[in-house]
């Protein structure tokens with residue numbers, strides 16, 4: 124390639140003066156949009172085949188283009204492709220290289236299209252693939268949660284409201300709560316994918332094209348569900364990216380909440396779980412420390428994904444139809460959201476199966492926290508006491524227990540009867556942690572039997588959603 128050829132602009136015809144050197148760098152996107160190369164090549168090959176089908180290109184030209192593009196793909200993958208900011212973006216870098224390799228036919232590839240419909244198509248093809256990666260990662264983490272839930276269906280810990288001990292719950296039930304969060308995330312991504320999978324190609328710059336294009340054929344070649352209905356909308360719409368990053372923000376919010384629990388639970392004060400040495404780091408100064416860096420970082424990274432959502436919403440709010448160069452700014456937030464969420468899901472799916480659950484510590488915490496107080500109230504109600512009165516009676520018993528340094532199950536029948544004469548020997552079955560969780564035996568309840576049933580349904584959902 125001669126210097127003159129690499130440096131001359133593909134759109135240089137109407138210009139007298141060269142682009143300012145800094146402006147060239149300032150306006151270029153190749154350093155970040157080169158990650159779209161495979162999808163750009165995919166889209167270009169389909170476009171060339173469509174142009175051939177409708178008689179705009181000859182079969183010989185088409186073959187040269189498709190072969191040339193494949194060779195460029197190989198060049199890029201071998202790390203031998205010379206990306207140049209003077210060609211601004213991934214699209215013109217590849218087109219210029221194609222013409223350098225195959226000559227005249229390369230110059231015909233851009234017939235009936237614009238970078239405006241090209242870039243929108245590339246981003247959608249790329250995002251569609253990344254959504255599928257994310258869905259598989261979500262499923263992997265969900266399966267890990269199901270496995271832990273099954274293993275720990277009988278394990279009891281205090282459930283919290285206001286971070287105060289509330290009622291005993293089973294660890295399996297708690298893990299399945301996070302499974303449900305991720306199930307919604309998965310459904311949201313699937314729904315978003317429907318709007319991602321619509322093809323802008325054919326919109327050209329903004330108004331469509333004068334060539335007799337067959338958009339349904341291109342869409343079919345590229346696996347799109349349909350061609351976009353309106354050319355102005357097709358080149359300017361970035362809703363799909365915004366809703367994707369919104370879905371990512373919710374995934375991160377869920378992982379961040381989960382992380383907050385794991386940070387608390389792995390503290391010396393709680394000591395409910397051990398995250399495993401592979402997922403913690405030490406302190407350079409305090410030898411005793413084992414820090415939960417992974418959940419902390421996931422919690423921290425949530426902020427940057429929210430930032431990307433705000434960036435994209437703000438990017439779009441001032442744009443008149445149709446394409447504006449502003450849209451080039453969609454890529455970095457989108458790409459970083461993808462990378463961040465994929466990293467977080469991966470590390471979580473690796474970490475959860477090796478997390479050690481400290482059953483004894485959790486059980487003891489539930490016992491100490493008067494977690495069965497509501498069970499005592501419910502017992503009194505069953506014996507005919509009004510709930511408000513029962514609440515008062517149990518409140519007094521708890522206060523007495525705190526004074527005596529005993530939990531409710533440790534009080535004698537005589538002691539309990541001082542608070543209500545209806546209490547009988549059968550109360551002790553009610554005050555145990557096992558009795559408490561087993562009694563919440565309905566769909567959505569924490570009873571071990573319900574956890575096992577929910578595990579079954581969750582596995583069925585996984586099978587169905589991946590099948």
Ligand code: ARG
Nearest residue numbers: 152212238239242448450451
């Ligand atoms: N690099 C551009 C982008 O990311 C490609 C489209 C440019 N179109 C144009 N008319 N300048 O949006």
